[in-house]
Amino acid sequence: MPLVTSTEMFKKAYEGGYAIGAFNVNNMEIIQGITEACKELNAPVILQVSKGARAYANRTYLIKLVEAAEIETGLPICLHLDHGDSFETCKSCIDDGFTSVMIDASSKPFEENIAITRQVVEYAHAHGVVVEAELGTLAGIEDEVKVSAEDSSYTRPEDVQEFVERTGCDSLAIAIGTSHGAYKFKPGTKPQLRFDILEEVQRRLPGFPIVLHGSSSVPQEYVKMINENGGNMPDAIGVPEDQLRKAASMAVCKINIDSDLRLAMTGTIRKYFNDHPADFDPRQYLKPARANIKELVKHKLVDVLGCDGKAE
Ligand code: G3H
Ligand code: 13P
Ligand code: ZN
Numbered sequence: 001m002p003l004v005t006s007t008e009m010f011k012k013a014y015e016g017g018y019a020i021g022a023f024n025v026n027n028m029e030i031i032q033g034i035t036e037a038c039k040e041l042n043a044p045v046i047l048q049v050s051k052g053a054r055a056y057a058n059r060t061y062l063i064k065l066v067e068a069a070e071i072e073t074g075l076p077i078c079l080h081l082d083h084g085d086s087f088e089t090c091k092s093c094i095d096d097g098f099t100s101v102m103i104d105a106s107s108k109p110f111e112e113n114i115a116i117t118r119q120v121v122e123y124a125h126a127h128g129v130v131v132e133a134e135l136g137t138l139a140g141i142e143d144e145v146k147v148s149a150e151d152s153s154y155t156r157p158e159d160v161q162e163f164v165e166r167t168g169c170d171s172l173a174i175a176i177g178t179s180h181g182a183y184k185f186k187p188g189t190k191p192q193l194r195f196d197i198l199e200e201v202q203r204r205l206p207g208f209p210i211v212l213h214g215s216s217s218v219p220q221e222y223v224k225m226i227n228e229n230g231g232n233m234p235d236a237i238g239v240p241e242d243q244l245r246k247a248a249s250m251a252v253c254k255i256n257i258d259s260d261l262r263l264a265m266t267g268t269i270r271k272y273f274n275d276h277p278a279d280f281d282p283r284q285y286l287k288p289a290r291a292n293i294k295e296l297v298k299h300k301l302v303d304v305l306g307c308d309g310k311a312e
Contacts, residue, residue: 001070001074001075001076002070003066003067003070003077003078003079003097003099004076004077004078004099005078005099005100005128005129005130006020006046006078006080006099006100006130006170006171006209006253006254007130007170008076009044009046009076009078009253010170010171010209010253010254012310013209013248013253013254013307013310014207014209014251014253016306016310017248017249017250017306018248018249018305018306018307018310019212019247019248019252019253019254019255019305019306019307020044020045020046020078020253020254020255020305020307021034021038021043021045021046021255021257021297021300021301021304021305021307022046022047022048022080022082022211022254022255022256022257023045023046023047023048023257023258023261023297024048024049024050024053024082024256024257024258024261025047025048025049025053025062025065025066026053026056026057026062027057027065028065029265029286029289029290029293030261030265030290030293031047031062031065031066031068031069032069032290032294033261033289033290033291033292033293033294033296033297034047034261034293034294034297035047035069035072035073035075035077036073036294037293037294037295037297037298037301038073038075038297038301038311039072039073039075040294040298041298041301041302041308041309042075042308042309042310042311043075043301043305043307043308043309043310043311044075044076044077044078044307044310044311044312045075045076045077045078046077046078046080046100046254047066047069047077047078047079047080048079048080048081048082048102048256049062049079049080049081049082049093049098050081050082050083051081051082051083051084051085051089053082054081054093059092059096060096063079063096063097063098066079075311076311076312078099078100079097079098079099079100080098080099080100080101080102080132081093081098081100081101081102082102082256083102083104084101084102084103084104084120085104086116087103087116087119087120087123090103090120090123090124090131091120091123094123094124094127094129095127098129099128099129099130100129100130100131100132101120101124101129101130101131101132102131102132102133102134102173103116103117103120103131103132103133104133104134104173105117105133105134106133106134106135106136106137106173106175107137110159110163113133113134113135113163114163114166114167117131117133117163117167117169118166118167118168121167121168121169121170122168125168130170130171131167131168131169131170131171132169132170132171132172132173132211132254133163133167133169133171133172133173134172134173134174134175134211134213135155135156135159135160135163135172135173135174135175136153136154136155136156136174136175137152137153137175138152138175138178138179138180138213138214152175152179153175154175154176154177154194154197155174155175155176155197155201157197157200157201157203157204158204160172160174160201160204160205161204161205164205164208170209171208171209171210171211171253171254172201172205172208172209172210172211173210173211173212173213174197174198174201174210174211174212176193176194176195176197176198176212176247177191177192177193177194178193178212178213178214178215178239179214180213180214180258180259181214181259182216182218182223182233182236182238182259182263183234183235183236183237184214184216184218184237184238184239185237185238186237187235187237191237191238191239191240191243192243193239193243193247195243195246195247195250198210198247198250198251198252199250201251202250202251205251208251209251209253209254210250210251210252210253210254211252211253211254211255211256212244212247212252212254212255212256213256214239214256215239215244215255215256215257216238216239216257216258216259216260216263217238217239217240217241217244217260217304218236218237218238218259218260218263219238219260219263219264219296221267222260222263222264222266222267222268223236223263223267224267225267225268225270225271226263226266226267226270228271229267229270229271229273229274230270230274231266231267231270238259238260241303241304244304244305245303245304245306248304248305248306249306255304255305257300260296260300261293261296261297264289264292264293264296265289265292265293267292268285268288268289268292269285269286269288269289272284272285272288272289273285
């Protein structure tokens, strides 16, 4: 099966009350860990590449690695550009064979966001590619752009219908309290997503797929593993998994996870070096990192997303 768009995945996910995992990929071991988990549990998956990941690996390698994963697993895999920052970046990915792109003009004024999203949609749809757009801004760090908690803002439900109608986008990322990175909520506070906003968006856009960014849960076992092996992370708090599960049972069809994979990989490698200080073969430390990414993704597929067993 060639790489697919997310259209069918989202339709079934919406109807079935589950979500598709959208995992960020930066190298071979991450791609293998994710897709081996999906293969074992027969789950469809979105592999997403940020502008930073594309700059790190160059524009060819990650595409070829994702194609290799598709050949190895035979799963429905969607290759998605995460946080495209301009028409040019989106066009370049579409021309390279991505099946889905995000244009993130959420920091721009409403009319400007509509204009640039519309431009990307026209080009993408003419090439059989689907488009995710964003309304509302998340706090946290994406590439080099840092949005402070004060500058972030929840999505206004009264804007979503007009935005979707005028842009023609295929899915919409909304801000309901998640944020990028490992430090999502103030220590001592109780994390709570704004389900009232999600419900209102869902009411105004019946059947339309909604996306949640910044959805890592920050597993404490890996924060601990990092800190017990030479790291020094302050208190890190993620999105509670039961709240993500609830969102997945509603209109949320795509849940973005990156930081959790980074924590699993880094914690495992730190521990490996602590336990084996004389080793220097990259395969020896990348192998357990890949295995732990696989276990983490299996847990997400079953307990958070509910998309296990949902591949064709
Ligand atoms: O939302 C951002 C993702 O975690 C990607 O991060 O831009 O550092 O690759 P990155
Ligand atoms: P996390 O930082 O919570 O993993 O979010 C990832 C993301 O939203 C990628 O677009
Ligand atoms: Zn994001």
